Amino acid sequence: MGEYSKALDFYEKSLKIREISRPPNHPDLAQSYNNIGLVYNNMGEYSKALDFYEKSLKIREISRPPNHPDCAQSDNNIGTVYNNMGEYSKALEYYEKANKIFEISLPPTHPNLAISYASIGVACYGMGDYCKALWLLEKALDIFRKSLPSTHAHIKIVMNSITVVKEKL
Numbered sequence: 338m339g340e341y342s343k344a345l346d347f348y349e350k351s352l353k354i355r356e357i358s359r360p361p362n363h364p365d366l367a368q369s370y371n372n373i374g375l376v377y378n379n380m381g382e383y384s385k386a387l388d389f390y391e392k393s394l395k396i397r398e399i400s401r402p403p404n405h406p407d408c409a410q411s412d413n414n415i416g417t418v419y420n421n422m423g424e425y426s427k428a429l430e431y432y433e434k435a436n437k438i439f440e441i442s443l444p445p446t447h448p449n450l451a452i453s454y455a456s457i458g459v460a461c462y463g464m465g466d467y468c469k470a471l472w473l474l475e476k477a478l479d480i481f482r483k484s485l486p487s488t489h490a491h492i493k494i495v496m497n498s499i500t501v502v503k504e505k506l
Contacts (some may be wrong), residue, residue, distance in 0.1 A: 341380050348372045364407065367396035374414060383418050390414045406449065409438035413456060420456070425463035432457045448491065451480035455495055462498075467505045474499045 352369040359365050374389030394411035401407050416431030436453040443450050458473030478495045485491060 341376050344376045345373065348376060362396050362399045364397065364400050367393040367400065367407070367411070370396070371411065371414065374418075378414070378418055378421065381421075383422050386418045387415065390418065404438050404441045406439065406442050409435040409442070409453070410449075412438070413453060416456060416460070420460055420463065423463070425460045429457065429460040429464070432460055446480055446483045448481065448484050451477040451484070451491070451495075453477075454480070455491075455498070458502075459498065462502055462505075467502050471499065471502045471506065474502060 348369060352366070352373065355363070355365050355369050370389045370393035374386045374393060377383070377386035377389060390411060394408065394415065397405065397408045397411050412431045412435035416428040416435065418428075419425075419431065420428035432453065436450075436457060439447070439450045439453045454473045455477035458470045458477065461467075461473060462470035474495055478492065478499065481489065481492045481495060
């Protein structure tokens, strides 16, 4: 865990292979950019993460239908970077864009939809809107309980987040 330089090395090698073997707007390139963005986000290098997530989103918007979950994933990832930077209103903009796509393209009990609600809830918490944050986190928890095993980490994380929000109310 935490071997970011190794991960970057492998993802960059994969990207180079894909750049040679795929057309410029191929979804595989978007996935490579997404993976590199994830590593930079985990390293706290947010401007680099944004660059790669935005490249991923651009390709996905070209290569996928407008309401494809891959586009929502990119929006959600960009929102996460802004959230990590403390730019909650910008994060909320991307989280809500992702959520609209997830609501259209996924079943109502899909875990990614729950992640989307939880992400919006966390941004609302950062903005001081604790009531809305609580409502969204409880909505996420309800979906997780319907779609994941009771011991899944997402359930525990959201339950902890709900406890933190309730302390602010």
